[in-house]
Amino acid sequence: MAGFFARIAPLTPVTxxxxxxxxxxxxxxxxxxxxxxxxRIPTQRVDSLKERLTTFSQSDYRxxxxxxxxxxxxxxxxxxxxxxxxxxxxxxxxxxLASIYAADGGRVRMAxxxxxxxxxxxGFNNELTARENVExxxxxxxxxxxxxxxxxxxxxxxxxxxxxxxxxxKNYSSGMLVRLAFSVMIQxxxxxxxxxxxxxxxxxxxxxKCADVFYEIRDSDRTVVFxxxxxxxxxxxxxxxxxxxxxxxTAIGDSDEVARRYLRLNFEQAPSGDADMGGLAxxxxxxxxxxxxxxxxxxxxxxxxxxxxxxxxxxxxxxEGPSFGFAFSDADGxxxxxxxxxxxxxxxxxxxxxxxxxxxxxxxxxxxxxRYVAKCWVxxxxxxxxxxxxxxHVLDFVVYGDSGAGVVALDHHIAATVEAASPVEGGAxxxxx
Amino acid sequence: MxxxxxxxELREVSGPSALxxxxxxxxxxxxxxxxxxxxxxxxxxxxxxVWSLMRPLLLFAVLLLVFTQVFKLGSKVAHYEVxxxxxxxxxxxxxxxxxxxxxxxxxxxxxxxKTQFPRLVIPLSVVLTALFTLGLNMIVVVIFMLVFGAPPxxxxxxxxxxxxxxxxxxxxxxxxxxxxxxxxxxVAIIWTVIATALNYATPVIYPLQIIQNxxxxxxxxxxxxxxxxxxxxxxxxxxxxxxxxxxxxxxxLPLIAAGLIYVAVCVAGIWVFNREAPxxxxxx
Numbered sequence: 001m002a003g004f005f006a007r008i009a010p011l012t013p014v015t016x017x018x019x020x021x022x023x024x025x026x027x028x029x030x031x032x033x034x035x036x037x038x039x040r041i042p043t044q045r046v047d048s049l050k051e052r053l054t055t056f057s058q059s060d061y062r063x064x065x066x067x068x069x070x071x072x073x074x075x076x077x078x079x080x081x082x083x084x085x086x087x088x089x090x091x092x093x094x095x096x097l098a099s100i101y102a103a104d105g106g107r108v109r110m111a112x113x114x115x116x117x118x119x120x121x122x123g124f125n126n127e128l129t130a131r132e133n134v135e136x137x138x139x140x141x142x143x144x145x146x147x148x149x150x151x152x153x154x155x156x157x158x159x160x161x162x163x164x165x166x167x168x169x170k171n172y173s174s175g176m177l178v179r180l181a182f183s184v185m186i187q188x189x190x191x192x193x194x195x196x197x198x199x200x201x202x203x204x205x206x207x208x209k210c211a212d213v214f215y216e217i218r219d220s221d222r223t224v225v226f227x228x229x230x231x232x233x234x235x236x237x238x239x240x241x242x243x244x245x246x247x248x249x250t251a252i253g254d255s256d257e258v259a260r261r262y263l264r265l266n267f268e269q270a271p272s273g274d275a276d277m278g279g280l281a282x283x284x285x286x287x288x289x290x291x292x293x294x295x296x297x298x299x300x301x302x303x304x305x306x307x308x309x310x311x312x313x314x315x316x317x318x319x320e321g322p323s324f325g326f327a328f329s330d331a332d333g334x335x336x337x338x339x340x341x342x343x344x345x346x347x348x349x350x351x352x353x354x355x356x357x358x359x360x361x362x363x364x365x366x367x368x369x370x371r372y373v374a375k376c377w378v379x380x381x382x383x384x385x386x387x388x389x390x391x392x393h394v395l396d397f398v399v400y401g402d403s404g405a406g407v408v409a410l411d412h413h414i415a416a417t418v419e420a421a422s423p424v425e426g427g428a429x430x431x432x433x
Numbered sequence: 434m435x436x437x438x439x440x441x442e443l444r445e446v447s448g449p450s451a452l453x454x455x456x457x458x459x460x461x462x463x464x465x466x467x468x469x470x471x472x473x474x475x476x477x478x479x480x481x482x483v484w485s486l487m488r489p490l491l492l493f494a495v496l497l498l499v500f501t502q503v504f505k506l507g508s509k510v511a512h513y514e515v516x517x518x519x520x521x522x523x524x525x526x527x528x529x530x531x532x533x534x535x536x537x538x539x540x541x542x543x544x545x546x547k548t549q550f551p552r553l554v555i556p557l558s559v560v561l562t563a564l565f566t567l568g569l570n571m572i573v574v575v576i577f578m579l580v581f582g583a584p585p586x587x588x589x590x591x592x593x594x595x596x597x598x599x600x601x602x603x604x605x606x607x608x609x610x611x612x613x614x615x616x617x618x619x620v621a622i623i624w625t626v627i628a629t630a631l632n633y634a635t636p637v638i639y640p641l642q643i644i645q646n647x648x649x650x651x652x653x654x655x656x657x658x659x660x661x662x663x664x665x666x667x668x669x670x671x672x673x674x675x676x677x678x679x680x681x682x683x684x685x686l687p688l689i690a691a692g693l694i695y696v697a698v699c700v701a702g703i704w705v706f707n708r709e710a711p712x713x714x715x716x717x
Contacts, residue, residue: 039715049617052617096448097446098548099446099448099549100714102448108446109443109445110446111442116549118547136465139462140548140550142455142458144457144458144461
């Protein structure tokens with residue numbers, strides 16, 4: 001029965017652990033305590049016997065602490081996300097869980113058989129047919145040969161490749177290969193799955209199928225540890241998540257909160273110098289920023305919060321009739337909003353060399369969560385043809401919060417009311433709200 | 434998906450190792466990997482089997498020509514051609530088993546770094562594949578032996594007593610070499626030279642009795658492969674000229690040395706591979 005272990009729906013804002021533990025207490029599927037991993041990176045690599053025999057000085061090592069004192073538990077049936085920037089140690093952790101690396105210290109305990117999927121189609125042999133590969137892969141994952149063979153039908157059915165069972169993999173298209181590999185993973189009957197960044201495979205319909213399976217797995221009693229950069233996937237699938245940074249756990253718990261922390265961390269540390277502040281030399285953008293209601297400069301914007309905008313331009317030559325413009329695009333490159341304006345107030349409509357212009361004001365924040373970039377342009381004589389500055393990437397920010405449909409959240413004043421039953425149509429109608 | 438959640442106990446994960454993951458799984462994986470590799474080389478192409486026979490047979494033809502026509506050796510040794518073919522095929526197991534496994538762990542980098550399985554499977558599957566090849570080639574050797582009139586002997590049945598110790602040595606060497614090659618990538622290059630040297634230091638293309646220099650002959654018997662091949666010669670062809678092990682070695686000392694080297698190689702192979710297995714994935 002599904003109620004065997006207690007779990008919360010991923011999006012309900014209930015504090016974790018859940019209060020509904022009327023059944024048996026949740027079983028621990030993975031227990032990691034005090035795991036340490038240090039890589040010794042030789043400053044000068046000695047990888048031949050010749051070098052070893054001819055180099056007298058003992059080679060120096062630089063120690064890289066990939067994981068420090070990492071302890072956590074994953075409960076049976078949980079879909080557990082691990083997020084972190086590149087080099088945070090998440091892949092190392094996954095490889096230790098998968099017994100590919102040995103931990104230097106600490107202990108890992110697991111309940112049940114584990115199938116690691118660090119990469120799709122590991123061990124696939126191009127010279128063999130799908131039938132042979134599925135068997136080989138199954139045995140590699142710890143099945144007996146008979147079980148591996150009996151799995152074949154289900155794997156091929158899911159991958160929609162039944163007709164190609166005896167075709168050698170070298171004759172498969174890349175899409176077919178990915179489908180087969182994903183299907184092998186999905187059909188693995190291990191109690192614990194380790195999955196590293198393998199979503200988004202195949203065409204749209206296959207992706208939908210995969211998403212359905214992920215939801216199914218999430219609600220089953222299988223345990224999944226899932227490493228990804230995709231915060232939407234974390235919010236969608238994970239019951240809980242953990243944020244690793246520099247080999248340490250910096251956050252663990254509610255997946256939405258961890259995803260938010262990740263985004264904040266990611267963009268606080270992103271180099272700001274890559275914004276193109278140059279352009280044509282007549283006028284330059286010397287500063288551009290976003291600030292919150294309190295005047296604090298921010299790079300991450302909470303959904304729906306007060307958002308203020310500022311920019312400073314500096315003229316190096318005289319500019320007649322200047323217009324300043326900004327346009328904001330989402331991660332898909334779709335322009336969401338923008339504005340263009342000329343100099344305000346009772347001043348001559350021209351800039352002298354050395355003069356500075358400040359743009360400031362409020363932007364109504366209807367942006368949905370996601371990543372946005374802003375571009376900037378300036379033209380003279382209020383004519384779009386006379387461009388004096390065009391910088392495609394001056395601002396980069398993230399809006400975080402609960403995601404929803406679309407790119408903007410529009411205010412709406414819509415109510416759902418029950419109408420008097422019409423005798424002609426008969427029966428009660430229920431309007432969705 | 435399992436219908437009923439069984440009560441699973443937490444068990445410690447010990448990390449990657451040479452044998453980890455259960456004996457059953459080890460042997461199934463070993464078998465499957467060797468068979469697929471074998472199929473790939475033999476049945477992947479139309480002339481697969483023929484091609485694989487071509488190499489020892491061509492080598493055999495060349496050597497036979499050189500040694501019977503140039504060095505006039507064939508006439509001095511009873512059934513030289515039978516002995517030569519048998520030795521080439523048997524030494525093929527050694528060459529293919531060790532030479533193929535040196536780079537095997539490095540070559541399988543993709544699966545070593547991406548999945549967990551008993552690491553020992555990789556070099557041993559190469560040896561097993563070489564054993565399959567030996568089996569196929571032996572069919573030809575036996576036919577050849579019967580056609581060329583080497584009288585069948587009861588001692589032919591003792592062949593496993595040669596094969597098993599040879600196989601153990603090949604396994605130990607393949608473990609040693611494949612593990613070392615992860616750390617030092619030139620081991621593979623060095624090994625090709627050593628293997629060639631061993632080919633000449635073992636009575637493969639020549640019978641031991643033609644060596645005039647007694648000291649050299651005694652020294653050769655300290656090579657663990659030499660007594661094996663010499664004993665095979667004794668059991669293969671009934672020829673009073675063939676020296677027994679102790680005669681060829683001129684005393685027990687070289688044989689004891691060979692035995693000690695044999696044991697040392699086996700211990701080193703197991704020890705080195707076991708020690709390296711947990712770290713192989715990181716060092717690739």
